[in-house]
Amino acid sequence: MSDDVGPTEWGTSVGVGPWEGAWPTDERYDPELLEHGDRRNVVDHYRYWRREAIVADLDTRRHDFHVAIENFQHDHNIGTVVRTANAFAARGVHIVGRRRWNRRGAMVTDRYQHVHHHPDVESLVAWARAEGLAVVAVDNTPGAEPVERAALPPRCVLLFGQEGPGISDDSRGGADQVVSIAQFGSTRSINAGVAAGIVMHTWVQQHADLANAW
Incomplete structure (x- = not known):
């Protein structure tokens, strides 16, 4: 399971469960999260994404x-x-x-x-x-x-x-x-x-x- 989960989030209903249906082929998605669910404190846009992919996308959005x-x-x-x-x-x-x-x-x-x-x-x-x-x-x-x-x-x-x-x-x-x-x-x-x-x-x-x- 991903180690990005906040200290208050284990054992709660925060986030989403395992991916339902065929898995996406986009390399931004993390197979472990797709299999087990994504309980991290991230916005829905980044659900199931790898941490490195999230950081890379944020780098295109950061303010000056x-x-x-x-x-x-x-x-x-x-x-x-x-x-x-x-x-x-x-x-x-x-x-x-x-x-x-x-x-x-x-x-x-x-x-x-x-x-x-x-x-x-x-x-x-x-x-x-x-x-x-x-x-x-x-x-x-x-x-x-x-x-x-x-x-x-x-x-x-x-x-x-x-x-x-x-x-x-x-x-x-x-x-x-x-x-x-x-x-x-x-x-x-x-x-x-x-x-x-x-x-x-x-x-x-x-x-x-x-x-x-x-």
Whole structure:
């Protein structure tokens, strides 16, 4: 059975059973999944497809934004960020700082998403410059532009800090644009995974072709 099934999906009715009728001859289909069923957390379009075929097809659909998150204190939100980046078809996810992170929250979506590592912010910014990508840091700091009013660049890296301390001074200094998320309650900060979802969706609202959504 495929090892792409999320940790909460074994033994449930999620997905589809074995293929009924003559098997398709398209090489994108996985014989094991056709025989036993596909219980993975994938959209119906990709049912029974090999993982490599899904990634290849996603590569033709990915958007021109990347997501980066600082991981200098083993941030537990990274899995959520990766899962959301997959949902919005980010071009890539970049982990800045510590290489190790808790993948459980990603619900195996990291297997369908290109995940890169940078030892520090300087190397991330240098990579972004070489790729012609603007760096947009997200933090509720004085002088930040409300993302609700901001024009996000079509090609960019959305850079998020850690839960609590927010983005580092290096991130703020290397950013082409700093945006904030409007808040109306008593707490000072917002969960980093939630913040990433909000800003990614803002990019989608401004630049994505909704006709390509599932």
